[in-house]
Amino acid sequence: MADSTDTVTTPAPRTNENRSTTPASSVFKEYISSRWAERTDAMPGAREQASFAAARRERLSELYPGQRLVIPAGRLKQRANDTDYAFRAHSAFAYLTGWGSDSEPGAVLVLEPRRGGAGHDATVYFRERAGRDSDEFYANPEIGEFWIGARPSIAQVASDLAVAVRGIADLDHVFTVVDTETLVLREADPAFTLRVDEARLRFAAEKVLNNNASDTPFSLEVNDEHEQDARLARDLSEMRLVKDPYEIEQMRQAVAATARGFDDVIRDLPRSSSHARGERLVEGVFNTRARVDGNTVGYDTIAASGPHACILHWTRNDGPVAPGDVILLDAGIELDSYYTADITRTLPVNGTFSDVQRRVYEAVREAADAAFAVARPGSVFRDVHAAAMAVIARRTAEWGMLPVTADEALSPENGHHRRYMVHGTSHHLGLDVHDCARARRDMYMDAVIEPGMVFTIEPGLYFQPDDLTVPAELRGIGVRIEDDILITADGAENLSAAIPRTADDVEAWIARLQA
Known part of the structure; x- marks a missing residue:
């Protein structure tokens, strides 16, 4: 300089x-x-x-x-x-x-x-x-x-x-x-x-x-x-809890730009997986798209491969991207208007989920789908989280991780299942990645969902590599699936639906872009 x-x-x-x-x-x-x-x-x-x-x-x-x-x-x-x-x-x-x-x-x-x-x-x-x-x-x-x-x-x-x-x-x-x-x-x-x-x-x-x-x-x-x-x-x-037409269009554009960034990352995975700090390459590829199609990233990109995927806000991004692992990519592009997307996909580095990875992945998708079913006008915002948590409790109980039944874990005085997902399922999205953060609880968590609201649905499961409550074959696996949804007059629109979500579709997506 x-x-x-x-x-x-x-x-x-x-x-x-x-x-x-x-x-x-x-x-x-x-x-x-x-x-x-x-x-x-x-x-x-x-x-x-x-x-x-x-x-x-x-x-x-x-x-x-x-x-x-x-x-x-x-x-x-x-x-x-x-x-x-x-x-x-x-x-x-x-x-x-x-x-x-x-x-x-x-x-x-x-x-x-x-x-x-x-x-x-x-x-x-x-x-x-x-x-x-x-x-x-x-x-x-x-x-x-x-x-x-x-x-x-x-x-x-x-x-x-x-x-x-x-x-x-x-x-x-x-x-x-x-x-x-x-x-x-x-x-x-x-x-x-x-x-x-x-x-x-x-x-x-x-x-x-x-x-x-x-x-x-x-x-x-x-x-x-x-x-x-x-x-x-x-x-x-x-005031920003319900978006106006301009804001909604900006959110669509931010999600579309983010989808292109995810495509770029997948195309570059063979290069990223050959470098000792492959997570940095993943971050760089996505950030390039953010600077080309927008203003910058809406928040620090999380490129968390292997056991790093169990760290909720892993932004050091200095580890390898090893074939056989999954990489959790949580990233969003902020447009010049400052509106940002916030998307997460968990990808098998070598293009194919193992049976164990697929089991965890599909459990998380099941939780996301349950939350989607609740996200509609007239529902209470916190009920979206409750729907996802019911699935998380049921699956972790089935896998023998809980000392109580799923129903007992879900009672307010317990919460054993939250060990494996300590974060919330949804937050509002817009000019800030965690939008409307100063709103009162009765206007946010306890509010009735209205048309024009835009928020995330992002359940996950994170099995720490040294967590002895987790079966050995699951340790070190972290999965999150995050989509951005718009509440409409009669339901909800998944703004990021074009980004593959199911395990089968993710594998096909990787195969297509790397062909």
């Missing part, structure tokens, strides 16, 4: 003054700011999701009459020294603006209540590009166009998102008066939230002084405001 300098109008957060080689003479500054072609900025039309984002803002506005709502996109996060992770805006910001992988670090959405009327006026604030007469243009490695490429103008973003847009400097008005009517999405940008909290304290202190109540005990606690902020985060999660 090239070095950078700290001779900037707006300094980057981590400068490199001790190794800067950027010229700083007045002659250089004058020369580099001259003789540039005039910018010819094309005005984009409003993106497809702009109208959906506007409707979401209106729904949020109805929940908070008269209150200012502040939703930051977040900032770059440091990886090491002066290098950062790739920026990803907070999902709530993306949901309310439609700005995805092309969003700008440090941007903030403000919903300002209208004076004397209902509703809010929405404005996006972001750091506009520097003029070519500014040293920020060439010397700031965080935002300078010499370093990161062309950046959009305020007018372009306003046209693209179909929302009012202003420069980041204009955001200071938010901190002029920050009272109990100003709420912020706290987790999105901790530094910004700290400024809000400091402004709240100043406002509270000034209020005490203005009321001539200096003898009244004054507390610096802002717990009430924090509780209101938490309510905002909760409501933004719950």
Whole structure:
């Protein structure tokens, strides 16, 4: 990577003054700011999701009459020294603006209540590009166009998102008066939230002084405001439980891209299985598809072969992919809109399940099918998990692993069968791989399933290699089958049904792609 300098109008957060080689003479500054072609900025039309984002803002506005709502996109996060992770805006910001992988670090959405009327006026604030007469243009490695490429103008973003847009400097008005009517999405940008909290304290202190109540005990606690902020985060999660038509189409596209990634992995299995760290090759092949067909992976790919398949979130991916083992691939592609798939398939490395592997695999598929049968409008979300668990309990009891009957294991005070599947069967899916995580339990786990919900069904069986309750021939086998489903008016659609699921179909899939 090239070095950078700290001779900037707006300094980057981590400068490199001790190794800067950027010229700083007045002659250089004058020369580099001259003789540039005039910018010819094309005005984009409003993106497809702009109208959906506007409707979401209106729904949020109805929940908070008269209150200012502040939703930051977040900032770059440091990886090491002066290098950062790739920026990803907070999902709530993306949901309310439609700005995805092309969003700008440090941007903030403000919903300002209208004076004397209902509703809010929405404005996006972001750091506009520097003029070519500014040293920020060439010397700031965080935002300078010499370093990161062309950046959009305020007018372009306003046209693209179909929302009012202003420069980041204009955001200071938010901190002029920050009272109990100003709420912020706290987790999105901790530094910004700290400024809000400091402004709240100043406002509270000034209020005490203005009321001539200096003898009244004054507390610096802002717990009430924090509780209101938490309510905002909760409501933004719950709004996303039911997807709109744009979101559903994005989910279809994310699943289709993920299916292509699985095909790529299978085609490359002979190469992966010949390398000492074959799991890394599997991960790399899938991630290549994610970068070609989407923004990136929606979460760290799990490429778990052999006994690693028994580790639920194995992401080190540094082991071999040995013929005779199965490899559990849990992966999803995130589109530029940030919507992600989440699919798992368990594949025999050499193309054929052994009898023992097939037995475990088909038991897991039976559990998934039982969960599918329950996933329909009017059912309770937790009943999907219960249906899968009934199969897991029955099969592990049949195989002699439980010290009690299946029915006894299923009683709330027991749960012996959960030793072999400690995770849940389903979670909501969308902008986040574990979507809507701030929703209340009665809106999530105990909620009635509605059309438009998208969630996973992912039972599994994991027999640790040193688990003495497991028959020896099953030890070291881990199987998970995960699909993404959409609840429809009269049932459920398996969005990932085109990716083979049965043991026979998986073997045929591998044979076809490796022929």
